[in-house]
Amino acid sequence: MIARQPVPVKPRILISTDIGGTDPDDNQSIAHFLMYCHLFTTEGLVSSPSFGEGSKQQLLDMIDLYEKDLPKLQQHVKNYVLPDDLRKLCKQGRKGAAPLKGYAAATEGSDWIVSCARKKSTQPLWVLVWGGLEDVAQALHDAPDIQHNIRIYWIGGPNKKWSANAYAYVVKHFPGLWFIENNASYYGLFSDTDAADTLKKNKYYDAYIRGAGYLGKDFKKYYGGTVKMGDTPSLLYMMDGDPANPLKESWGGSFVQFKRSPRRVFYDGTSIADTVAAYTVVELHFKGPVVALPEDSACFTMAVQAKIGEQKWPGYYAGNGDYVVRYAPKQAETVTYQVSAAIPGFAVQKGQFVVRSGWPGKPGPDDYVLGDNWYTDRPDSDLFYGIQQGARTVSKWREAVLLNWAKRWAWLQ
Known part of the structure; x- marks a missing residue:
């Protein structure tokens, strides 16, 4: 058969x-x-x-x-x-x-x-x-x-x-x-x-x-x-x-x-106190200088340290000094990241968040319906x-x- x-x-x-x-x-x-x-x-x-x-x-x-x-x-x-x-x-x-x-x-x-x-x-x-x-x-x-x-x-x-x-x-x-x-x-x-x-x-x-x-x-x-x-x-x-x-x-x-599909939006970084479910769309916003870049330009990098080592993800300019990157962790772990850009006035920023198993986890106000x-x-x-x-x-x-x-x-x- x-x-x-x-x-x-x-x-x-x-x-x-x-x-x-x-x-x-x-x-x-x-x-x-x-x-x-x-x-x-x-x-x-x-x-x-x-x-x-x-x-x-x-x-x-x-x-x-x-x-x-x-x-x-x-x-x-x-x-x-x-x-x-x-x-x-x-x-x-x-x-x-x-x-x-x-x-x-x-x-x-x-x-x-x-x-x-x-x-x-x-x-x-x-x-x-x-x-x-x-x-x-x-x-x-x-x-x-x-x-x-x-x-x-x-x-x-x-x-x-x-x-x-x-x-x-x-x-x-x-x-x-x-x-x-x-x-x-x-x-x-x-x-x-x-x-x-x-x-x-x-x-x-x-x-x-x-x-x-x-x-x-x-x-x-x-x-x-x-x-x-x-x-x-x-x-x-x-x-x-x-x-x-x-x-x-x-x-x-x-x-x-x-x-609902889990989504968490964070402004000005995260800390070890922040927890998300695995596979959640994590959207990180950072404030930086207002620059003459077209919206949606890849202009900064988020370097992620996780169980598999370092990976780098492009971040984008959303206009009016708003810089955005999305990341979807695939397993339970603690994610450590550093955000940097070759843009004068853009400060290097570091952060962490905890990923737990059990998708889709608890409802949140940012979730996709x-x-x-x-x-x-x-x-x-x-x-x-x-x-x-x-x-x-x-x-x-x-x-x-x-x-x-x-x-x-x-x-x-």
């Missing part, structure tokens, strides 16, 4: 991916997609690297490998998508994060999202976002009418950090969207402390993939073959049961409705996998998913 539950109709999907950026797990997820692509009506493959150097060439390279393996795959399934048909769907989206306003200029990728969403169909277009929301935000800005034709499944978490401005635009201006925000449940796919030995993420390659065609040889390039595939739960969700019901159990997770179709990770304590909220809604199916995939790797041996 490919799926636990039948899918009512073959879903229309468009994948927005940051493949080729800083995290090579997207290459693993694209390999998985290609080996199951006959299950979907695929309408777009958009390169959307909000951070890093990704481009649609990485998508084309993966399709080249798929083309070489296709004869063996077709011995088992006849209706695999032709490589040239997939190549026509590859589009280049925005490179780099959106500015403070959340959008910038149309791209080939954002225009393609609009075009696909406007097709006449009795089905919605499922937009599976594996990186930042920049091209989705741009498409919605340019064509607000498409909000009623699309459903979004977003792998958030760390992607939310890189894409905080685009997310803020979408959640503020399009609360009527149908939207799954998976900030942590996806961790269940590579959480393997209780897995059988051959299904450990660092053992699976040798047990099932080694020697399996061109895609299998390529797989070794990413994390040395260690299975991560953090974006794959979005595909698994489309393969198991009715995707219109996010409350159900599914290979791709089970979710709950939420009515959501419509009736926003869903996110289940908060039940027994569904945490370590610190990852809701991850057991995915990890419970990990064995079934990987054994099912192993059969397809065997086709390529």
Whole structure:
């Protein structure tokens, strides 16, 4: 069986991916997609690297490998998508994060999202976002009418950090969207402390993939073959049961409705006494000199010291001496930051705040108000996998998913 539950109709999907950026797990997820692509009506493959150097060439390279393996795959399934048909769907989206306003200029990728969403169909277009929301935000800005034709499944978490401005635009201006925000449940796919030995993420390659065609040889390039595939739960969700019901159990997770997205706005910095929930949009305002810069100019830097080391984030001029930066922490920790700019009269400022687990946390006056179709990770304590909220809604199916995939790797041996 490919799926636990039948899918009512073959879903229309468009994948927005940051493949080729800083995290090579997207290459693993694209390999998985290609080996199951006959299950979907695929309408777009958009390169959307909000951070890093990704481009649609990485998508084309993966399709080249798929083309070489296709004869063996077709011995088992006849209706695999032709490589040239997939190549026509590859589009280049925005490179780099959106500015403070959340959008910038149309791209080939954002225009393609609009075009696909406007097709006449009795089905919605499922937009599976594996990186930042920049091209989705741009498409919605340019064509607000498409909000009623699309459903979004977003792998958030760390992607939310890189894409905080685009997310803020979408959640503020399009609360009527149908939207799954998976900030942590996806961790269940590579959480393997209780897995059988051959299904450990660092053992699976040798047990099932080694020697399996061109895609299998390529797989070794990413994390040395260690299975991560953090974006794959979005595909698994489309393969198991009715995707219109996010409350159900599914290979791709089970979710709950939420009515507000946490946002905290601080003026003049923060201290250790300030606490936010993980994944909250933290908006920091600093006063500085009034300068002759266009509004939304990136003009200062927030250097963040966190568990993973130092990362730097651009801040923007909002006019009238107001300097703004957004940050969305991905886990419980204490964040220490320093704000600086090469602008005469802009004082270096330092601060801290505490991030606690348990999304979305207590309501606050700055929260974004959501419509009736926003869903996110289940908060039940027994569904945490370590610190990852809701991850057991995915990890419970990990064995079934990987054994099912192993059969397809065997086709390529």
